[in-house]
Amino acid sequence: MHMADALLSPAVGATMWVLSGATLGRSATRVRKTLDEGRLPLMGVLGAFVFAVQMLNFAIPGTGSSGHLAGTLFLALLLGPHGAFLTVSSVLVVQALFFADGGLLALGCNLFNMGFFPAFVAYPLIVRPLLAGAPGQGRRALGIILGAVIGLQLGAFGVVLETILSGRTALPFKAFLYAMQPIHLAIGLVEGLATLALVAFLARTRPELLETQSRGRSAWKGALVVAVMALVAGGCFSWFASTRPDGLEWALAKVGQQEIEAPEQSLHGRIAHAQARTALMPDYAFKGGGESRGATSLAGVGGGVLTLLIVGGVGIALRPRRKMA
Amino acid sequence: MSHHLLEGVQLCHRYADGTEALRGLDFCIRHGESVALVGANGAGKSTLLQHLNGTLLPTSGAVKIGGITVCKETLRDIRRTVGMVFQDPDDQLFMSTVFEDVAFGPRNLGLPDADVETRVRQALDRVEIGHLAHKPPFRLSGGEKRRAAIATVLSMSPDVLVMDEPSAGLDPRSRRQLIGLLKDFQHTKLIATHDLDLVLDLCDRTLVMHQGKLMADGPTREIFADAALLEACHLEKPFSMQGCPVCGRT
C-alpha cells in the first residue's frame, strides 16, 4: 500500500525522507562503483518493465479478485539489493508524480516500505541464502514466497507505524495493525507466487540470467532459522499487542501526539479527553472562552466560504485571455 | 592511407551457445562505396554489423577499419569512425529529447558545449528535422524517429555509415523520402536490408549472405538478375525487376 501525503505529519515524512535518502545515496554509490557498463540502461529499462508489469493483472484462484507483481524482490534477484532499491525508487517517483500514488512528502515512506524492506531485509536475509547453491524447486519456492511475505509484512507494519505516529487518522493502532497485516499476508503470497512464476519461466528459458543467485555458499538453513525467528517474533509481538494493547498504544500515542495525560483512565476516554482539552480547533470559538457562543456560531464557516470565493475569484481573474485560434 | 575502408579477413563468430553465426567472411569495402548486405533471416547480417563497431569481437579472423584492427584497445577510434544506425530507432533514441540524443555522442567525445550545439544543429538540419529538436522521442512518427536516429550518428561525423534495415516499418512516402536523403550522403555506406528495391536505388554493389557465409559479392544488378543465386539464398527479385503482374512485361 502506498503511504499518502495526506496521512503524514511533517516530522514522520521528513524522518523517512532522510532514511530513504541515505539508503538511496548509499545504493547509488554502490551501483556506481560496480557499474559494469551495461548496468545503467538495464536498470532504466527494467524500471519501465516493472512499471508495465504492475499493470498486468492475473486472476487469483477461488477469490474472483486479481493481483499483480510489485517487483522489488524480482529486481533484487536480478540486480542485487542496491540496484533493486534504485530501480524501485525510480518507479515510485514516477508513480508519485504522474499518478499521485502517495505523493512527494510520502515518497520517503514509500521508498522505505516498498524498497528497503524487500531489497535490504527480506532479500539478503531470507531469499539469497535460501536460493544459494543449486536450489531445488521446493527450496526455490519456499525462499521466494517467504521472502515476499516477510518483505510485505514489514512494509505493511511500516505503513501502520507511520500512519499512527503521524496521528492524522483516528484509527487505533491495534485495529489498523490487525487489518493491515493479514491483508498484506495475502498480498505477500500473491507477490511471492507471481515472482516465482516469473523466476520459474526464466529458469526454464534463460537460466544464465539468474546465475548471480547461485553464487556463494548455501546458507539456507541459517536463513530458515532467521525466517522462523522473524515469524516467532512477529507472533509474540502480535500476542503482546493483543493482550496489552493499551500499553503499546499509549507508548505510540505519546510519541505521536503528546496529548495523553491520564494513563489510568480507559484508552478511549483518555484520548477523547485529551482531544477535547488540547486539539479542539484551537483557532475556533473555544480558545477565547470569554466570547459568547452565539456570536461565534458557525465559526469559520462564513470565513471559509469567503476564502473559497476569493480563491475561485483569483482563479477566474488569472485565466489567460488567450483566444482560441 | 586508405582511411575509409571496411575489411573482413576470415571473419568467424561463434556465440556462447555454440551457434556459428559467421563462418569465415572475406570482404573489402572501399572509400565512398555504397554497399548492400542482403540475406534471409538468420543469415548472419546483424552479427556481421555488430562486428563493424566492436560490439561483438570475432572468435577468429579480424575486422579492419581504415587499416586498424577492431579490438578492445581501438574501440574508441573505431566507434568514432563507424556510425551505426539501428533497426529499431527506439533502441537508439534513449535520451529524453531529440536534441539530447543527438548531443549524446559529441558530448562523449568531450567537445565543449558550443561545438556540441553546432554539431547537433548541423546533424538535425541534414536530416531536415531541426524543428523537432526539443520533442521527446516517443512523440515522433516512424519516419521522424528514423531521421532522428540517423542524426544521432551524423553528429559524430563518422566516415562510414552502417545501417540495419533503414526502411523497416516506414510508410511508402517516408521510405521514399529516406531513400532520397541517403542518396545525397557522401559517406561510405553499408546497408543491411530486406528491401531490395531500396538496394537498387542506393547501392551499386551487393553482398549476399547465407548461413553465415558470403555467397556473392558483385554489382547489384548482376546479382539480382541471378535467379539461381537468389533462390539458393532464400531471396526474391526486387519488385521493380519482376514482371508486371498485370501485363507481364518487365
Place this chain on the structure above:
Amino acid sequence: MANFGDHLRELGALDRLASMDTPIHRLDPRAKVLATLLFILMVASFGRYEVSGLLPFALFPVILGTLGEVPWGLVGKRVLMVLPFALVLGILNPFLDRSQVAFGSWTLSAGWLSFASILLRFALCVGASVILIATTSMDGVCMALERLGLPRVFTLQIALLYRYVFVLLEETLRITRARELRANGRPLLLSEYGSLAGSLFLRTWERARRVHVAMLSRGFEGEFHGASPPHFRSKDAAFLMGWGAVLVVLRLVNLPHLLESLLKGVAS
C-alpha cells in the same frame, strides 16, 4: 485490461501538457519543485482537526493551475481517483473519534472534522502534485532533483525509465491484446502469467542490451555528460520566495477566521 491503454493515454496527456509554453512552464523546475514541497509540508503540518486553515491553501494549486493552463478536469479526475483511498482511511474517524465539538448551538463529532481534514489534504496534495508535473517536463523534474542533491545515477535512472515506459507499456498492451483475443474472456491465470510476464521481461532484457550497444556505439564510457543546467534567474527566485512567504503566512494566520471577524465587524 482497459486501464492499460488509459494509463498510457494519461501519461501521454500529462506529458503533452508539460511541453506547453506558459509563464508557469517557463519557470525553473527547481523553483516549482521546491515550492510544491513547501506547500505539501505546510499542509501536512496542520493538526488533525484543521479544516478552515487548509482552505486558503487552495490558492496555490488554483493560481498555478490557471496560469499554467492545466485543464481542471484532469486535476479533478486525479483527485477523484485517489478519493476512495482517502475515504477508506478517513471514514472511520467520525465513529472512532466521538468527542463533541460545539458550533454554537450545534454539536458535531470531532471525527467528522478530522475526516474532512483528511479529504481536504488529499485534494490539495494530489492537486499540487498533478499541477507540478503538468507544468514541468520529466526532464525538468530530473534536473531539479539532481540539482537538489539526488545522485546522478538515480536521476538518470528515472529519465531512462520514463523514456522506455511508453515503449514497454505499448509492448505489454500488444501482448495482452493478443492473449485476450484468444482467451475468450477467460482471465489470466497464474500459470500463464509466468510466461506472459516472462516473455515481456526477455524482450525488455534484449532491449536493454541493444540500448547499451547504442550507447557504446556513440562513445559511451560509463559517464553521462549532461547539458549544463539553465541559470536560476531572479524570476525563479522571486517565484519561490514569494510563494514561500505566502505559504508561511497562510500557515500562521487563519485567513477564514480573520475574514469571519471582518465580516462580523462589518455587520455590527
